[in-house]
Amino acid sequence: MTFDDFDFDEELLDGLHSMGFDQPTPIQAQAIPVILNNKDLIACAQTGTGKTAAYLLPVLNKIIDATPDNRHLNTLILAPTRELAIQIDQQIEGLGYFTGVSSIAIYGGGDGAAWSQQRKALAEGSEVIIATPGRLIALLQMGEINFGNLQHLILDEADRMLDMGFYDDIIRIISYLPNKRQTLLFSATMPPKIRTLANTILNKPEQISIAVAKPAEGILQLAYLVYDEQKIALLKNILKEGEYNSVIIFASTKENVKKLDEELRRNRLIAKAFHSDLDQKEREGILREFKNKALPILIGTDILSRGIDVEGISLVVNYNVPHDPEDYIHRIGRTARAETTGTAITFINDKDQRKFVAIERMIGKEIPKLSLPAALGAGPSYGQTGGGASTTEAKPQRKKKPFRPRGNKPGTPRSKSGN
DNA sequence: AAAAAAT
Numbered sequence: 289m290t291f292d293d294f295d296f297d298e299e300l301l302d303g304l305h306s307m308g309f310d311q312p313t314p315i316q317a318q319a320i321p322v323i324l325n326n327k328d329l330i331a332c333a334q335t336g337t338g339k340t341a342a343y344l345l346p347v348l349n350k351i352i353d354a355t356p357d358n359r360h361l362n363t364l365i366l367a368p369t370r371e372l373a374i375q376i377d378q379q380i381e382g383l384g385y386f387t388g389v390s391s392i393a394i395y396g397g398g399d400g401a402a403w404s405q406q407r408k409a410l411a412e413g414s415e416v417i418i419a420t421p422g423r424l425i426a427l428l429q430m431g432e433i434n435f436g437n438l439q440h441l442i443l444d445e446a447d448r449m450l451d452m453g454f455y456d457d458i459i460r461i462i463s464y465l466p467n468k469r470q471t472l473l474f475s476a477t478m479p480p481k482i483r484t485l486a487n488t489i490l491n492k493p494e495q496i497s498i499a500v501a502k503p504a505e506g507i508l509q510l511a512y513l514v515y516d517e518q519k520i521a522l523l524k525n526i527l528k529e530g531e532y533n534s535v536i537i538f539a540s541t542k543e544n545v546k547k548l549d550e551e552l553r554r555n556r557l558i559a560k561a562f563h564s565d566l567d568q569k570e571r572e573g574i575l576r577e578f579k580n581k582a583l584p585i586l587i588g589t590d591i592l593s594r595g596i597d598v599e600g601i602s603l604v605v606n607y608n609v610p611h612d613p614e615d616y617i618h619r620i621g622r623t624a625r626a627e628t629t630g631t632a633i634t635f636i637n638d639k640d641q642r643k644f645v646a647i648e649r650m651i652g653k654e655i656p657k658l659s660l661p662a663a664l665g666a667g668p669s670y671g672q673t674g675g676g677a678s679t680t681e682a683k684p685q686r687k688k689k690p691f692r693p694r695g696n697k698p699g700t701p702r703s704k705s706g707n
Numbered sequence: 708a709a710a711a712a713a714t
């Protein structure tokens with residue numbers, strides 16, 4: 289199967305070929321006909337599967353097929369992070385280069401210039417808006433956007449948006465949209481909350497599922513059992529081997545990211561931190577440097593874990609085991625994109641062993657544990673879970689405590705139970 | 708349990 293089978297317009301095929309697209313990926317092969325057929329869609333698909341183009345291509349094609357007087361604000365795409373919104377916009381610019389479709393990314397955090405730029409683009413009549421929820425709602429309340437003729441609503445990374453508490457915002461945004469529209473929902477996972485959302489905002493959707501929660505074949509996954517005090521030395525050791533030219537290091541908190549950044553700079557490694565405390569301008573500048581290979585090492589929170597597509601990342605380091613097992617797949621998926629290869633190394637301290645076992649269970653295989661370089665001394669041993677029972681042991685029957693009111697008088701607040 | 712997102 290090739291893209292020519294979809295009967296796309298020439299201008300779109302030109303953009304497609306100039307972007308190096310050749311064969312449709314499985315999600316594209318399945319989603320494109322459904323979308324061209326004007327059906328609502330729930331698609332279960334990870335990033336890195338070609339999901340963005342799967343909805344952009346048919347939507348762009350429908351826009352250029354519309355009669356000239358119908359070339360109004362046509363499509364709204366919602367995304368969880370600003371960087372993702374920017375990236376989707378860039379992909380429209382690439383794929384739609386020869387189509388003349390106009391788009392604008394709408395998101396917060398910018399200065400006054402960003403505000404006026406967004407308003408100007410809206411006034412001039414962008415056909416596609418890619419937005420994070422907050423700023424979009426602000427503009428809607430100011431009456432700056434008319435969605436009266438909207439044809440398509442697309443929710444990208446819907447599960448992440450719900451994780452971030454955007455349910456009410458999404459419903460609110462939809463209240464500004466026409467009921468007669470095509471809605472497409474993309475999500476890496478399908479928890480009940482997503483089902484509820486889908487039942488509320490989709491109309492007789494078709495469903496496709498591509499996602500097997502499996503990392504790409506080309507990723508070599510490794511791990512170290514390591515105490516917190518040894519992590520910096522281990523990281524320096526890995527980075528100074530020097531065979532990695534483009535590296536993302538994930539840490540679980542902004543504080544950890546900042547500390548790590550200082551530490552690496554002290555060691556004359558060229559690194560920068562990336563997290564939500566930075567100015568939006570800085571965020572965009574740093575990401576650009578990293579994409580251009582002017583910056584070899586990026587240290588970030590999970591703001592970077594989903595969707596961010598940078599070519600040629602050779603190594604991902606999980607300085608902490610991610611809180612959410614899903615994030616592991618997303619994090620390591622930053623490397624080995626588009627059929628290349630890469631390495632993902634996870635640092636597991638004694639407390640994180642349980643979380644890592646959950647990850648191994650999810651991906652259905654055990655990740656090899658490397659021994660620490662001799663200079664670092666011994667790390668924690670496997671099965672050590674920071675005092676708790678080993679996860680590999682059978683769960684002992686939990687004793688049911690008989691309910692006892694502990695002498696509280698009715699109506700008096702209970703003392704904080706220690707749980 | 709952490710992060711992100713409007714000002």
